[in-house]
Structure formats: structure tokens, C-alpha cells
Amino acid sequence: MNKPVGIREVAEHAGVSIGTVSNVLNHVKTVTSANLEKVQASMLELGFVRNDLARQLRMGGGNTIGLVVLNVANPFFADLAHALEAEAEANGHTIILGSSDQDADRENRYIDLFEEQRVRGMLIAPLDGVTPRLSRLRSRGAPVVLFDSTADPEQFCSVTLDGTAGGYMATRHLIDTGRRRIVFAGGPLPQVSERLAGASRAARESAGVTLSLIETGDLTVAEGRIVGDQILQQRPEERPDAIFAANDLLAVGILQSLILAEDLKVPDDIALIGYDDIDFAASTMVPLSTIRQPRELIAREALRLLEEEADPASGHVHARHLFTPELIVRESTGPR
Amino acid sequence: MNKPVGIREVAEHAGVSIGTVSNVLNHVKTVTSANLEKVQASMLELGFVRNDLARQLRMGGGNTIGLVVLNVANPFFADLAHALEAEAEANGHTIILGSSDQDADRENRYIDLFEEQRVRGMLIAPLDGVTPRLSRLRSRGAPVVLFDSTADPEQFCSVTLDGTAGGYMATRHLIDTGRRRIVFAGGPLPQVSERLAGASRAARESAGVTLSLIETGDLTVAEGRIVGDQILQQRPEERPDAIFAANDLLAVGILQSLILAEDLKVPDDIALIGYDDIDFAASTMVPLSTIRQPRELIAREALRLLEEEADPASGHVHARHLFTPELIVRESTGPR
DNA sequence: GGCAATCTATGAAAGCTTTCACAACCCGTA
DNA sequence: TACGGGTTGTGAAAGCTTTCATAGATTGCC
Numbered sequence: 001m002n003k004p005v006g007i008r009e010v011a012e013h014a015g016v017s018i019g020t021v022s023n024v025l026n027h028v029k030t031v032t033s034a035n036l037e038k039v040q041a042s043m044l045e046l047g048f049v050r051n052d053l054a055r056q057l058r059m060g061g062g063n064t065i066g067l068v069v070l071n072v073a074n075p076f077f078a079d080l081a082h083a084l085e086a087e088a089e090a091n092g093h094t095i096i097l098g099s100s101d102q103d104a105d106r107e108n109r110y111i112d113l114f115e116e117q118r119v120r121g122m123l124i125a126p127l128d129g130v131t132p133r134l135s136r137l138r139s140r141g142a143p144v145v146l147f148d149s150t151a152d153p154e155q156f157c158s159v160t161l162d163g164t165a166g167g168y169m170a171t172r173h174l175i176d177t178g179r180r181r182i183v184f185a186g187g188p189l190p191q192v193s194e195r196l197a198g199a200s201r202a203a204r205e206s207a208g209v210t211l212s213l214i215e216t217g218d219l220t221v222a223e224g225r226i227v228g229d230q231i232l233q234q235r236p237e238e239r240p241d242a243i244f245a246a247n248d249l250l251a252v253g254i255l256q257s258l259i260l261a262e263d264l265k266v267p268d269d270i271a272l273i274g275y276d277d278i279d280f281a282a283s284t285m286v287p288l289s290t291i292r293q294p295r296e297l298i299a300r301e302a303l304r305l306l307e308e309e310a311d312p313a314s315g316h317v318h319a320r321h322l323f324t325p326e327l328i329v330r331e332s333t334g335p336r
Numbered sequence: 337m338n339k340p341v342g343i344r345e346v347a348e349h350a351g352v353s354i355g356t357v358s359n360v361l362n363h364v365k366t367v368t369s370a371n372l373e374k375v376q377a378s379m380l381e382l383g384f385v386r387n388d389l390a391r392q393l394r395m396g397g398g399n400t401i402g403l404v405v406l407n408v409a410n411p412f413f414a415d416l417a418h419a420l421e422a423e424a425e426a427n428g429h430t431i432i433l434g435s436s437d438q439d440a441d442r443e444n445r446y447i448d449l450f451e452e453q454r455v456r457g458m459l460i461a462p463l464d465g466v467t468p469r470l471s472r473l474r475s476r477g478a479p480v481v482l483f484d485s486t487a488d489p490e491q492f493c494s495v496t497l498d499g500t501a502g503g504y505m506a507t508r509h510l511i512d513t514g515r516r517r518i519v520f521a522g523g524p525l526p527q528v529s530e531r532l533a534g535a536s537r538a539a540r541e542s543a544g545v546t547l548s549l550i551e552t553g554d555l556t557v558a559e560g561r562i563v564g565d566q567i568l569q570q571r572p573e574e575r576p577d578a579i580f581a582a583n584d585l586l587a588v589g590i591l592q593s594l595i596l597a598e599d600l601k602v603p604d605d606i607a608l609i610g611y612d613d614i615d616f617a618a619s620t621m622v623p624l625s626t627i628r629q630p631r632e633l634i635a636r637e638a639l640r641l642l643e644e645e646a647d648p649a650s651g652h653v654h655a656r657h658l659f660t661p662e663l664i665v666r667e668s669t670g671p672r
Numbered sequence: 673g674g675c676a677a678t679c680t681a682t683g684a685a686a687g688c689t690t691t692c693a694c695a696a697c698c699c700g701t702a
Numbered sequence: 703t704a705c706g707g708g709t710t711g712t713g714a715a716a717g718c719t720t721t722c723a724t725a726g727a728t729t730g731c732c
Binding site: 340342343344354355358361362386387388389390391392393394395 | 687688689690691692
């Protein structure tokens with residue numbers, strides 16, 4: 001193992017000054033082509049790799065962006081992370097990903113970590129809304145964009161889908177296709193309250209429509225199966241004629257369960273609609289109607305806001321951006 | 337926005353020396369409790385956040401680990417990343433995730449980036465085996481563990497599932513349950529060659545078994561549907577009686593397609609087995625038999641090797657660790 | 673040839689931490 | 703009292719880069 005080779009060794013080897021090497025690294029155009037070549041040759045020969053830690057230290061922070069999601073194993077977040085990563089890469093940023101796994105401690109630990117790393121900003125899908133930890137972060141002036149529409153727009157930028165609108169659209173669609181006894185399945189409640197609120201509104205608007213709630217502990221396939229089994233145990237005449245699942249994973253689980261029943265068909269007897277439009281939604285046995293969240297748009301806007309907030313000259317004002325989601329009709333809510 | 341507060345300001349405010357503050361930060365036990373309290377109070381009051389960049393610079397690299405996967409959107413890699421992250425966190429490491437998206441350029445860019453960040457080591461699922469870029473990295477002495485069993489064990493540590501064994505197990509299982517005309521679906525070929533090799537061996541061992549190949553351009557649900565449609569277009573008596581898909585995504589797509597056919601039932605007419613045991617595999621319409629890869633074990637071992645390689649005192653010798661995968665029998669290969 | 677105006681190169685300083693040789697101090701004992 | 707030994711605190715140096723004021727070289731023009 002040789003001595004670590006830094007800018008100084010390169011300068012010496014190439015017979016130029018430290019400053020010149022630095023200029024080469026940073027593509028400053030004042031460098032003579034003769035020097036440029038000498039330096040580049042030396043770098044190659046010595047196997048020089050710029051030390052980004054020193055660079056960032058000197059420059060007072062780099063262009064890394066911290067991302068905290070609720071759970072990478074959830075395809076929606078995996079896709080979102082993917083979109084963010086692609087978008088960030090295009091802007092020369094790097095994303096560090098942390099998965100809080102729905103654990104407040106982990107969330108806080110990642111925030112601490114990112115702060116210590118002097119990230120340029122953070123994108124956070126907060127677990128319990130705005131915690132004291134987050135406020136403290138904010139008061140220190142760190143750029144933060146939340147994926148949480150309940151955040152105080154005076155204090156934070158946030159970018160989200162309009163869950164109320166999505167809930168409304170989904171439920172409205174069920175009603176429009178002739179459904180009357182609708183079940184909303186999802187939980188824990190705080191996380192799905194907007195979608196539920198939208199659903200309620202749609203139900204209230206139409207006479208003769210009832211909306212009931214099956215609360216789940218989580219939004220997973222396994223929980224979905226439990227919900228499905230629950231519904232199967234009801235007497236056929238008691239069963240709902242439509243289910244609005246708070247996300248696609250849940251919907252997939254419900255579908256799994258319902259499809260095993262002989263005396264019940266999706267969508268003929270029960271319509272099913274999900275939320276998120278994960279890649280699998282189009283590939284389930286009965287392709288799933290759902291609400292699509294334009295992940296690329298969210299990703300782009302979140303990064304734009306973060307960039308703006310990080311730039312003191314921009315006259316940035318916090319804003320809450322609500323994107324309106326889109327109804328995707330597939331077979332699981334097919335015409336009755 | 338106040339002046340950035342560093343260790344120096346804290347020291348001054350608390351009336352102690354810089355060294356003492358550093359000792360507090362690093363939990364050196366020689367600090368008097370009186371001083372400890374003073375320093376901690378000052379930190380709190382000033383809102384001090386340790387600058388990890390300077391710390392890492394001084395210490396010659398931190399404890400961040402770079403991870404390059406082929407594609408985060410693939411549930412297998414998402415789960416693996418998740419497992420690695422959990423394991424790393426337990427050891428006080430942090431994972432930086434990069435997704436190469438099957439693009440050699442991106443792979444190289446991430447490697448460069450990680451090198452500049454002076455990561456403690458890298459975990460890489462290489463696209464095309466060991467590229468010159470990787471060898472150069474190695475020759476520089478950076479700890480690297482590959483997820484690629486074709487890597488030269490003299491040069492690299494690698495951790496993988498035994499794809500040949502997995503391919504053999506899957507095919508053997510199909511044969512044992514009475515199947516004779518087996519199709520292996522997967523591609524591009526280099527990525528699935530081991531699984532195919534295992535399948536071939538199993539087929540050769542049994543008289544009367546034929547194995548044919550449908551090569552795909554990718555291992556996605558969409559490609560799987562294409563494969564399924566292809567099979568449906570064959571005359572019933574020409575169709576295979578079993579399909580071994582090179583991964584679960586592909587299998588899911590195939591299943592989607594086959595299930596639409598009236599004259600064909602899975603598993604009665606065609607058995608189907610996948611590979612990876614992604615979370616969805618148990619949740620498909622006909623729950624999918626598959627080969628499980630013990631992700632947690634891989635994650636643990638990969639990090640252990642990396643740690644060992646990073647520690648010069650360990651007398652580390654490169655090793656290829658092949659984990660034997662496990663056959664998971666579900667309904668898609670149900671008894672004939 | 674002489675002078676100003678450009679252009680390029682130089683290298684010390686700064687950015688924030690950890691490290692470590694050394695100083696200061698305390699206590700008990702000869 | 704003087705001294706040894708142990709404990710705690712100190713602050714300069716180092717780690718590698720970028721920045722920037724300054725020096726030096728070159729060109730153009732009268």
C-alpha cells in the first residue's frame with residue numbers, strides 16, 4: 001500500500017503548483033494546455049483520486065442530499081427514491097438514502113447523521129408529522145422539504161399528492177360505476193386520514209351510499225389478506241360491493257384473499273381500487289384500478305424546492321405543493 | 337443565520353480546551369464530570385453539530401459503505417439493500433446506495449464517487465463481471481466485496497447464492513413432480529447462465545426430459561408476459577409442461593399471461609417456478625414456487641468480509657462464499 | 673525599447689476535527 | 703518538604719482541498 005497520493009504529490013510530480021492542479025480539477029479555463037496535459041498525465045500515473053471530504057470541508061458542505069423514507073421495501077417509496085435519484089443525478093447531486101422503517105428513533109438518527117455530514121438539504125417523509133426534532137432542524141436553517149401535506153406551510157416546504165382529492169376520486173369512481181356499500185380499508189389512521197376524508201366527502205355527496213371503515217395496522221399485503229378474509233366471512237348479503245384500499249399493497253392482499261372464494265367475483269360482486277399505482281398494480285390477477293401518483297413530478301419539484309431553499313439569493317418562500325393524482329381505471333372496477 | 341459553531345466555539349463558551357471538547361465528543365473517559373457537564377451544556381446552548389467531514393478527513397475515511405446494485409426498483413435488490421442497511425446500522429456503519437440501472441457508465445460513476453468519498457468499502461453487484469475499472473479499484477487496495485460468483489476469488493471477495501445449485505434444485509423439483517418438457521425462460525444470458533447451467537445438468541441426468549430456452553431481454557414482469565403469450569400461441573400439444581423462470585418478476589408476468597387462457601391451468605397443465613422469493617411471490621394468484629435466497633445471511637456475510645478486508649491486522653484472504661439457496665414449494669408446481 | 677495591460681501560476685491560509693507530546697495538578701509517602 | 707506516580711487538561715500539528723492576493727510572464731503598442 002503506497003502513500004496516499006494527494007493534490008500535493010500530483011503537483012510535485014507534474015512540476016507545477018498546488019493551485020494549478022486544483023484548477024485542473026475544477027476545470028478552470030485559465031490553465032495552459034501544456035500544464036493541463038502534464039497534470040492529467042501525472043494524475044493518471046499516480047492514480048490520484050480527489051478527496052471529496054477535504055473538498056467539502058473547505059467548501060462548507062457538498063452536494064449530497066439526505067433522503068429519509070418510511071420504508072424502502074414499499075414499492076412506492078422504492079420507486080420514489082429511484083425517481084429522486086435519477087433526478088438528483090441529472091443535477092450533479094447525490095442521494096443518501098435512509099429508511100426509517102416507521103421507527104421514530106431511526107428517523108431521528110438519520111437526521112442527525114445527515115446534519116453531521118453537512119448535506120445540502122434533506123427530503124423527509126416524516127412518520128408523525130412535524131416532530132420537535134424537525135423544528136429544531138428548521139430553526140437552524142437547514143433546507144428541508146417534507147413529503148407531508150399536513151406540515152405547516154409557514155415553516156416548511158412540502159410536496160405531496162393531494163390525498164383528499166385522491167380519496168375523493170377513487171370513491172367517486174366507485175359510486176359512478178354503481179357501487180353503494182363501500183368499505184375503506186387502511187391504517188394506521190393518521191397516515192391515511194386524508195384519503196379517508198376524501199372518501200367520506202364523496203360518500204356524503206351521494207344519497208344512498210354508505211362508507212364503512214376497516215382499520216388495519218399497516219399497509220402491507222399480509223394485512224390486506226386479513227381484510228379480505230374478514231370480508232369473506234360476512235354473509236354475502238352483508239358484504240360491501242366495493243372496497244377502497246388505502247394503498248396497492250393492501251389491495252393486492254385483499255384481492256388474493258377474495259379471489260380464492262368461489263361465490264364472489266372481482267369486479268362483478270365486489271369492486272376494488274387501490275392507491276399508488278405501483279408497478280405490480282397492472283400485473284395482478286385482476287388488474288387493479290388505482291390512483292396514480294406522478295412520482296417523477298414529485299421528485300423534480302421536491303429537488304427544485306430544495307435547491308431554491310438552499311440558495312439564499314432566491315428569495316425563497318416556503319410553499320406547500322399539492323399534486324393532484326390521477327385515476328387509473330383497470331379491470332378491478334370494471335363496469336358492473 | 338449565526339456563525340457556524342464548531343468545537344472551538346464550544347470550548348471557548350465552556351471555558352475548556354479544544355481537546356477536552358473533542359474528548360467529550362468521543363466519549364473518552366478521562367473527562368471530569370464537571371467538565372463533561374459544562375461542555376454538554378454549551379453544546380446544547382450553542383446548537384453544536386459535529387462536522388463529520390472534518391472528522392473523517394482527519395481520521396482518513398469514515399465508516400460509510402458504498403453499495404451499488406443493479407436496480408433498486410427490483411424487489412430483490414430493494415430487499416437486499418434493506419437487509420444490508422439494517423445490518424450495517426447495527427455495526428455503526430452507514431450505507432450509501434447507488435443504482436446502476438444496468439448501465440455501465442452509471443456503475444463507474446458511482447464507484448468514482450464512492451472512492452472520492454473515501455468510503456470504508458464497497459459492495460457491488462457488477463453488471464458485466466469484473467471490469468477494468470473494478471480491477472483498478474482493487475489494485476489500489478480498496479476493500480470490495482462483490483455479489484458475483486464468477487469473480488476471480490484470488491482477486492476479490494464475493495458473496496452469492498449458488499445459482500447452479502438453485503437452477504438444479506428448481507429443475508429437479510419440476511422433474512420430480514412429473515414434468516418432462518421444461519422451458520427455461522430468462523436473459524440476458526450472462527446474468528442467468530448459472531441458473532441455466534444448473535437446469536441443464538438436472539435435465540441431462542434424467543432420461544426423457546427436454547429443456548429448451550426462451551431468452552428474454554430483461555428480467556421484468558413485462559418480459560414475462562411476452563414469454564407467456566409466446567407459449568399460449570403454441571399448439572397445446574407442443575407446449576411445455578413446466579416453466580422455470582429465471583426470476584420471480586418474470587414468473588409473475590408469465591403467470592399473468594397464462595392465467596388468461598381458458599384451456600390451460602397452472603399448475604395442472606403447466607407448472608411454474610421462479611427465483612428469488614420476493615415478497616410478492618407468495619401473493620400471486622397461484623402462489624409461486626421459487627428458490628429463496630437468504631438475504632439476511634448474504635447481507636451479514638458481505639459486511640463481515642468487508643470489515644475483515646478493511647482491517648489490515650486480520651490476515652484477510654479473499655474468499656468466495658456461495659450460499660446454497662432453498663426450494664420453496666407453493667401451489668404453482670403443485671402435485672400433478 | 674519601454675510601459676501598460678493581460679494572462680497564468682504560485683503558495684500560504686482557512687476550513688474543523690482528532691491526535692499526542694507535554695504540562696499541570698493532586699495525593700500519598702519517604 | 704520533596705518526590706514519584708497517576709490523572710486530567712492543553713494546544714499545536716496534521717489531514718487535503720479551495721481560494722485569493724500577489725508575483726511573474728507575455729503580449730501589444732507607441
